[in-house]
Amino acid sequence: MTERLILVAVIAALTYATRYAGFALGRVGGQTMPPALERFLNYVPIAAFAALVAPGVADGPGALPSRVIAIGVAAVVALRLNRLWAALIAGMAGFWIADFLIS
Amino acid sequence: MVSDGAVLTPRMGREFGIHPGQERPWRSELRRGYAAMFPLWLGVAPFAVTYGVLAQQAGFGAIETQLSSMLIYAGAAQMAMISLFDDDAAFIAIILTTFVLNLRHILYGLSLSRELGMGGVRPRRPILAAVLTDESYGIAVADGQKGDPARRADAFLFGASISLYTPFALSTLTGIALGGVLPDAEKLGLELVFPLSFAVLLLPLLRTWRKVAVALVAATLVLAAGQIFDGGVALLIATIGGAGLGAMLDSRAAGS
Numbered sequence: 001m002t003e004r005l006i007l008v009a010v011i012a013a014l015t016y017a018t019r020y021a022g023f024a025l026g027r028v029g030g031q032t033m034p035p036a037l038e039r040f041l042n043y044v045p046i047a048a049f050a051a052l053v054a055p056g057v058a059d060g061p062g063a064l065p066s067r068v069i070a071i072g073v074a075a076v077v078a079l080r081l082n083r084l085w086a087a088l089i090a091g092m093a094g095f096w097i098a099d100f101l102i103s
Numbered sequence: 104m105v106s107d108g109a110v111l112t113p114r115m116g117r118e119f120g121i122h123p124g125q126e127r128p129w130r131s132e133l134r135r136g137y138a139a140m141f142p143l144w145l146g147v148a149p150f151a152v153t154y155g156v157l158a159q160q161a162g163f164g165a166i167e168t169q170l171s172s173m174l175i176y177a178g179a180a181q182m183a184m185i186s187l188f189d190d191d192a193a194f195i196a197i198i199l200t201t202f203v204l205n206l207r208h209i210l211y212g213l214s215l216s217r218e219l220g221m222g223g224v225r226p227r228r229p230i231l232a233a234v235l236t237d238e239s240y241g242i243a244v245a246d247g248q249k250g251d252p253a254r255r256a257d258a259f260l261f262g263a264s265i266s267l268y269t270p271f272a273l274s275t276l277t278g279i280a281l282g283g284v285l286p287d288a289e290k291l292g293l294e295l296v297f298p299l300s301f302a303v304l305l306l307p308l309l310r311t312w313r314k315v316a317v318a319l320v321a322a323t324l325v326l327a328a329g330q331i332f333d334g335g336v337a338l339l340i341a342t343i344g345g346a347g348l349g350a351m352l353d354s355r356a357a358g359s
Contacts (some may be wrong), residue, residue: 003321004167007194011184011201014274018205020232022212027221027228037213039350045244046314047321047345048207049305050340052237054322055329056298068358070295071302084242085142095292101157 062099070095113157125252132255136262141241150178151271154185159287159312161189165168165279166256172275176234176268180204183335204335207342211240213259218247224257231257234264238297250306313352321345 005066033041057067073092106223126132152170158168163185175181180201187197188314243260278329325341332340 002164002167003194004163004188007184007188007197008167008171008174011180012171014198014202015175015177015180015205015208016233018202018208019212019235020229022209022214023216023219023228023232024212024265024283025209026213026216026219033217033284036350036354038217039353041210041214041217043314043317043346043349044210044342045241046305046308046317046349047342048210048237048338049241049308050318050321050345051325052301053298053305054325054341055334055337056295056301058326060298061292061295067115067295067298068353070299074299074303075306078306084139084303086301087303088142088145088296088299091303092292092295093295097296099292 062095063102066095066099066102070096120267126255129255132258133262134248136239136243136259136264137266138262138354139246139259140238140263140266143242143267143296143300143325146265146293146300147178147270147345148274149293150297151274152278152281154181155275156281157182157278158185159279159282161185163188168279169272169275176271177201177205177236178271179237181320183333184187200333204333206335206339207237208235210342210346211235211237215240215243215256220258226257226261231264233262234261234268236264236267238267238300239263241301245304245307247287255277313349316352317345317349320348329347 060067070091073094074087077090078087155168171181183201183204184197187200239260242263246259309318321341324344325337328337328340
């Protein structure tokens with residue numbers, strides 16, 4: 001076993017631990033979840049998604065305006081058609097067109 | 104969601120005899136979750152191909168690279184791993200960094216537990232949790248928001264979580280096969296698919312000004328923290344900071 005494989009195995013195990021921990025804790029807490037934690041968890045998706053979007057817009061492929069346009073187009077299409085794939089294709093198309101025009 | 108603190112999930116409802124037989128079959132929910140991720144296969148493929156190439160350039164062998172994708176199944180952590188390895192970082196540093204990067208999964212698990220309930224899930228939690236990803240979390244949350252009483256949270260989540268495994272593993276293999284050649288065209292902005300996806304998942308959640316504020320604060324935090332800390336830590340700071348702010352604003356408003 002190379003040392004790299006051991007590294008991979010350790011990381012895999014720890015990754016699994018973080019994945020399982022939330023489910024295990026959530027089940028133990030269950031119905032008696034403290035209201036503060038409840039309120040906190042309500043906002044986790046919003047905060048996490050925003051934190052996942054921001055770096056991709058601030059720094060990413062192409063020009064910043066192109067990336068912003070991509071999001072704008074994706075958002076509009078998502079609102080109208082309510083389909084993720086359509087929004088993604090439209091967003092990417094918007095990005096490529098905008099980037100082509102800008103550069 | 105009932106506002107007095109109790110959460111009546113469809114699962115609990117079934118356990119208590121409410122909504123008998125209203126849920127769709129497990130298998131069809133599994134497939135629905137699996138299919139819901141198809142648009143994201145588009146983003147995963149170039150990412151994993153790139154990873155396959157870069158991992159080898161960093162010194163990982165073909166089998167090690169492929170195994171890393173199949174065992175870890177966490178793109179961000181894997182990229183961090185090979186990047187730090189390439190920089191000759193100490194193994195303990197690599198392990199700690201990837202661990203912190205993965206801590207957000209705990210929040211996802213807690214968050215998802217609310218709709219999964221206390222009872223049994225299928226597959227059992229140790230298996231269901233194993234394949235959790237940012238994207239499957241996002242898609243599952245979005246689907247849960249629809250308030251469809253016939254949905255099965257566990258089946259849908261599992262389907263969504265395993266969906267990316269195939270393109271991820273195959274694309275890694277493709278990257279390995281490509282060897283040292285990184286086709287630039289492949290990367291042509293396709294990585295934008297991820298922030299685009301999360302933007303599309305985020306927008307419907309922003310139903311109040313408070314939620315908009317939380318999103319903006321989280322975005323600011325991740326960019327600011329990203330200047331000092333590495334990506335995983337910044338993400339964690341932004342998620343905890345943003346959600347914490349939201350919780351604080353809620354408790355102030357409730358007067359408690």
